[in-house]
Amino acid sequence: MSDRIENENQCQFVVVRKKRQCKMQRLKNGLYCPEHCLQDENHGDQRIPCPLDPKHNCYKKELEKHLKKCNARPRTCAYIVKNINSTNDEMNETPKHLSDFCDDYLSTFIRRVLLLKCGAISSSQGIHEYFRKQIEELQPNAKAWKHLYQNASIIQVMKNYNLLNTGHAYIELGSGRGQLSYSVAQVLSTENTVNKNKTAFLLVDRASQRRKFDHRIKTMDEFIFERLKADLSDIVLSNLPHIENSEGVIVIAKHLCGAATDIAFQSISQCEKVMAVILAICCHHRCSWSAYCGKHFLSQEGINCNDFSLLTKISSWYTCGLKSNGSNQEHDQIAKINELTIQNQLGNMELDHQTKERIGKQCKNIINEGRLAFIRSLGFTGELITYVDPSVSPENVLLVAVRS
Numbered sequence: 001m002s003d004r005i006e007n008e009n010q011c012q013f014v015v016v017r018k019k020r021q022c023k024m025q026r027l028k029n030g031l032y033c034p035e036h037c038l039q040d041e042n043h044g045d046q047r048i049p050c051p052l053d054p055k056h057n058c059y060k061k062e063l064e065k066h067l068k069k070c071n072a073r074p075r076t077c078a079y080i081v082k083n084i085n086s087t088n089d090e091m092n093e094t095p096k097h098l099s100d101f102c103d104d105y106l107s108t109f110i111r112r113v114l115l116l117k118c119g120a121i122s123s124s125q126g127i128h129e130y131f132r133k134q135i136e137e138l139q140p141n142a143k144a145w146k147h148l149y150q151n152a153s154i155i156q157v158m159k160n161y162n163l164l165n166t167g168h169a170y171i172e173l174g175s176g177r178g179q180l181s182y183s184v185a186q187v188l189s190t191e192n193t194v195n196k197n198k199t200a201f202l203l204v205d206r207a208s209q210r211r212k213f214d215h216r217i218k219t220m221d222e223f224i225f226e227r228l229k230a231d232l233s234d235i236v237l238s239n240l241p242h243i244e245n246s247e248g249v250i251v252i253a254k255h256l257c258g259a260a261t262d263i264a265f266q267s268i269s270q271c272e273k274v275m276a277v278i279l280a281i282c283c284h285h286r287c288s289w290s291a292y293c294g295k296h297f298l299s300q301e302g303i304n305c306n307d308f309s310l311l312t313k314i315s316s317w318y319t320c321g322l323k324s325n326g327s328n329q330e331h332d333q334i335a336k337i338n339e340l341t342i343q344n345q346l347g348n349m350e351l352d353h354q355t356k357e358r359i360g361k362q363c364k365n366i367i368n369e370g371r372l373a374f375i376r377s378l379g380f381t382g383e384l385i386t387y388v389d390p391s392v393s394p395e396n397v398l399l400v401a402v403r404s
Contacts, residue, residue: 011036071208079230079239085266086233087290096306098313109310110359116301118365119372121384121397127152128159130187146392150254151183153387154278157398158252163276164188167195169246173232173253173264173279175203180254182213189220196222200242206231232263237271248275255395258286262293265371269378276402277375280387282395284315284364294370296377303366311363318360319394368397375401 011022013036024033032040037047038057047057053072067073098106127135131152138145158164166188172181181201188199201217206229217225224242228235243249251274256264261281268274289295289305298308351359368384375382382401390396 013039075230075234079228079236079241080234081236082234084234084236084270085263087266096309096313098310101310106310109307110314112302113311113314113359113362113366116362116366118362118369119384121365121386123386124157124160124398125153125386125388126156128156128187130190131155131183147179148183149392150280150388151180154180154252154254154280154398155183155187157385157387157400158184158250158278161276161278161400161402163250163278163402164191165247166199167247168275169200169202169240169243169249171202171204171237171240171249171251173204173251173267174256174260175205175227175253177209177211178203178213178217178227180252182217184252185217185220185223189222195247197224198245198247200224200226200246202240202242203227204230204232204235232260232267235267237267238273243273246273249273250275251277251279253278254280255282256280257283259288259291261371262287262291265293265374268375274403277380277382277399279399280395281368281371281397281399284367285312287312287367292367292370293374294367294372297370297373298366301366311366315360315363315367317356318364320360364397368399371399372401375399379404 009025011024011026011033012031013022013033014020015022022033022036024035026033027037030037030040032038034047035056038049046059048060048063049057050066050070050072051063052067052070058066058070101109127149131148135145135149135152138148155164164184164187170181170184172178175181181203185201188196199222201223203214203226205227208229212227214225214227217223226241228240237243237249237251249271251264251268253261253264256279261279264279268277287308289308292298292308298304303311365384372382372384380401380403382399385398385400386396387398388396
């Protein structure tokens with residue numbers, strides 16, 4: 001790669017991982033930007049590595065000020081307790097591939113999986129009327145259309161369960177950009193007129209996102225809004241701000257991946273003020289036995305840690321092996337690669353596409369059934385619902401639970 005300077009004012013540091021030059025403007029009378037000036041032997045003592053995270057640096061004279069606002073600083077607040085939602089039975093789970101198992105073992109396990117009885121999954125595929133016009137104006141199957149359609153469907157389910165009421169605290173876990181909370185706020189701003197000043201939206205995420213919807217929610221002055229940066233493993237829901245003055249807590253999440261769903265249920269178990277839970281579940285292949293909240297249910301069915309690892313692997317057959325029904329060349333190519341990957345993992349087993357899809361779906365249902373059993377043990381009545389068609393999202397199962 002050429003080391004030439006693309007711009008005379010551009011930082012000369014080469015970002016090896018990105019295979020390009022840093023695009024920041026360099027310091028006056030220097031060769032590097034403030035972030036990379038440590039590379040210059042003549043930079044003096046102006047900037048030093050941050051003692052909390054040496055991946056970045058700061059001015060030495062402003063070190064004390066920087067430590068107070070650094071993102072790597074230890075969090076000391078009432079709603080963060082390190083690993084409070086982690087289970088005590090952490091185990092050393094050795095990652096395995098399907099190729100590590102012989103065909104006979106796989107065949108026996110698959111037969112066991114198919115014989116397990118899971119509860120019925122009801123269907124509630126409708127969208128809230130508030131969003132119908134917006135959805136019709138967007139291009140079908142576009143990214144923005146899919147996000148809005150899923151949000152509108154989740155909110156319709158909330159309406160069916162009478163969970164769209166002012167005066168509550170809505171906690172969105174793994175909130176990302178916060179579009180789901182914004183959509184709920186839009187509906188509440190038009191449908192209800194009382195207790196709006198007691199309605200709070202608390203968005204929890206461990207990472208910072210770009211293009212957030214926060215500023216749009218803040219324009220709705222009648223609501224309380226706060227974004228909280230925290231890991232789900234460390235959060236204490238009952239200690240979150242604005243909870244005490246609310247009439248109840250409603251936990252919502254869209255596509256809370258893998259083990260994050262189980263950690264969320266652990267946090268919910270420690271907050272008596274949670275009156276309802278609406279979680280769109282996905283990424284079962286990213287679940288772990290140590291975090292999984294439905295161990296008791298699976299143990300009764302004879303499924304142990306090793307079986308669970310295999311269960312999560314096979315669950316991906318439902319989504320990874322999906323074939324394209326359209327003429328999208330890129331989608332067809334990806335589907336073909338996924339198909340070959342699965343065939344390699346299966347060795348000599350001959351399973352057609354529909355069979356693999358059915359087995360993968362059953363694995364997902366079993367994992368979700370264990371979660372449902374856990375939330376019911378906390379005093380909730382709950383069910384699993386398909387809230388959108390698989391063509392919108394193959395991860396289309398919503399877990400809805402209301403405290404009895």
